[in-house]
Amino acid sequence: MEEINKNFHNQIKDLEISFDDQKLSNLYDYFVMIEKSSKEFNLTSLKGWSNISNELFIRSLRYLIFLKKDSSNMNYKFIDVGTGAGIPSIPIKIFYPEISLSLCEPSQKKCSFLEEVIKNLNLSNINIENERAENLGQSSKRESYDFVLTRALAKLPTLAELTLPLVKVGGKVITAKGKFPKVEIDESNYISEILGSKKTLVEKVTIPNSLPTDHFIIWEKYKSTPENFPRRNGIPKKRPIVSE
DSSP states (O other), rough: OTTTTTTHHHHHHHHHHHHHHHHHHHHHHHHHHHHHHHHHHTOOOOOOOHIIIIIIHHHTTTTHHTTTTSSSGGGGGEEEEOOOTTTTTHHHHHHHHTTTTHHHHHHHHHHHHHHHHHTTTTOOOOEEESHHHHHTTSSSTTTTEEEEESSSSSOOOHHHHHHHGGGEEEEEEEEEEEEHHHHHHHHHHHHHHTTTTEEEEEEEEETTTTSOEEEEEEEEOOOOOOOOOOOOHHHHHSSSSOOO
C-alpha cells in the first residue's frame, strides 16, 4: 500500500473520481494479483506499481469520463469484451462496485485468474463469460447490454463486428486507442453503420496529463444488428469488412 503515492491520488482526483481507503486497498490487492500471476496466466509484460497503475489502472479509469456524464449509467449492464486480466472493467468495478458487469474472455486460463480476482476482492454483481465474442453475439446475450467496453482488442472494423451485436439499441460501444486512428476509423465507417451505429465519435483525453493521450472511439447504436452478424469464429479478424 505504501506504493500508492500522492501522485496516484492526484491522478484519480484529476478524473474526479471519489475514493476511500478500502477502494485503494482493493486496487492494490488487484495489482499484487496481476504481478504474482502475470507469467502463469500471460496477463501483461508490465511490471511494478508505477507501470501497471499508469498503463492499466488510470487509463482504464479514463472511461469514467464518458460513463459519468449521465449518473444513471451506473445502473446499466456493462460487458468487457476480450477483458484479459480484467482491463478496463475491474478498476472501474472497484471504484463503482454497484455496476452490473460481465467479463467476456475466451481463454480458460485468464478466466481462472478472473475468478480469483472476483473471489479475493469480494466483488458482486459480476459474472464471467468464458466465450468468444462471435459466439456470445449469436446467443441469448445478443443486444442485451447497455455498454460494451474494450481496450486493445482489435482494429476497428473487426472490433465493430465483435461488439455492436452485443449492445442494445440506444446503447454504446466504447474503446480506447492511443494515437488518433484515422485509417481505422475510415475503414470501419461502412461496417459500423451496417451493424447499427450512425457515426463514429472520437473524444481525445489528456487528463491526467502525466499519461499519454488516449482517443476514445464511441459507437452509439440506433438500430438492431442484422441477424447474420457477427460471422463465425475468427472471420471478423481474418476477413474484416472495410470501407472502400
